[in-house]
Amino acid sequence: MTDKSWNTTTKIWTERRGRIITFSSVFIMILVAISIISFVATKGLSTFFVNHGSFMDFITGKDWSPGKVDELGKPLIGALPLIVGSFAVTFFAAIICAPLSIGAAVFMTEISPKFGKKVLQPVIELLVGIPSVVYGFVGLSIVVPFLRNTFTGSGFGILAGTIVLAVMILPTITSLSVDAIEGVSNSLREASLSLGATRWQTIFRVVLKTARPGLLTAIVFGMARAFGEALAVQMVIGNASVLPHSLVEPASTLTSILTMGMGNSIMGQVENNALWSLALVLLFMSLFFILCVRIIGRRRSN
Template sequence: MKSARAKSKIWIERRGRMVTLLCVAFMVFVAASILYFVTSKGLSTFVINKASITDFLFGKDWDLGKLDKEGKPVVGALPMIAGSFAVTLFSALICAPFAIGGAVFMTEISPKFGKRILQPVIELLVGIPSVVYGFTGLSLVVPFLRDHFSGSGFGIAAATIVLTVMILPTMMSLSVDAILAVPASLREASLALGATRWQTIYKVVLRTARPGILTAMIFGMARAFGEALAVQMVIGNSAVIPKSLMEPASTLTSILTMGMGNTVMGQVENNALWTLALILLLMSLIFIMIVRILGRRRTFE
């Protein structure tokens, strides 16, 4: 009987390992397939259509139906790349102080109020679809900027405001987790040495949780960089480098969502859009690598 039970347990463990291995192999296969497909389609602009990589990354003219003097497509993606980085950086710079301040309030100053009131609100904001944020920005932010500043209201400023609200719950939630991971013994030791609560928060808690907070900032920037629908509704979708924050601009995602449904697979226009998708994929991989590096640093510290 014992040997039969032991064999049954061994078989169950082996079966569990096989199922787990198959699931992991399937996920790796899907990820590798996506990476291969996007890379192969994205490189078609340079391999098949003979476009210049330098002109694509640093060119300022985006006209998919036009050819230059050498017969190459006019696909200068610098306005979209600059727009994506501008919106991402501005929204992260504005959102970071609010996210860190809210996280400190929820964990160190008023933890009971934070858990009962603020935590459900943050979770609710995370679950709101991006189209709702975009429509709200289109109905409130754009008219406000148009009435109180020069321009039509569409532009990087409107997109930055919308993205700031969108990534705030993500940054705040991850910052809360990073601060809660700080051992209570460090707080007690700081207070025992005569430090005030604010000195303990600033000198001990935030410095110890800094890698986790930086990870939260990177995650927020990754979401802002890849956001499509909300940005498309408020940025103006003009493939030019704006001279001010109030002028219409464009991002990689806004041009992709506008043009992908109007192109034919294999044509120059479609290949150029796939190249934009490849840039987005590479930027996502870079964000993931940064997060992993910060995670390793936090583990070592």
């Protein structure tokens, strides 16, 4: 065999090995994803098909006591307070955090890039690396006492969870917003300035408008992280399975009830299956956020 033939054979086998490794990795990832979705769906739907729970009571009911039954013998699995609590802290955290994050991103890219990169970028990276339990402990030590002294009540509630989550998702939205703004072509800025627009007019009417799909993607990613956060929210929200009537009343979220109840339930029992139903809701919400990101990405590409 000549050197040329040997090199050709080596290249062919190298390419085949690369294809096998690549397709094997993709197959494993798809298999793991399908397995997780199937497992969670099977356990979550057991509440309705095995334990005879009512889906409408699960969505609209206000009494979360899976260990008890009503007069018809159905488990009390009203998850409406938990769903409302999760959406409330996520929505309010996004409202608070989005303007701050976008403002910080504009400052880092358009106003003072050098100072922003030297000072704000390390701060953002530091916030990303802080564990969730630290955020929860800070909220428990500072935010909750402050709210207790400012408003009536114990200080635990949706407002405390909102403040903690807003700080947690701040670096995520800021980093993605910086990437979106930096992706705007400089030719658009130069064209706007050459037409007589001021610096702020260029930022608000050209840069932010062009980067709007990327900014929306950043906000959705931040909301996805806030919706799935468990430990930090559990420490400050109060964990009361009731429908809150104000932001300073104790409440609960899907993740807080999951983290508290999963270790105290037996596999296959009604309580355990009800918790898996909550996990299924979280899974569907994650898929919803991913779908939103993909739709926004397609609009941006078009």
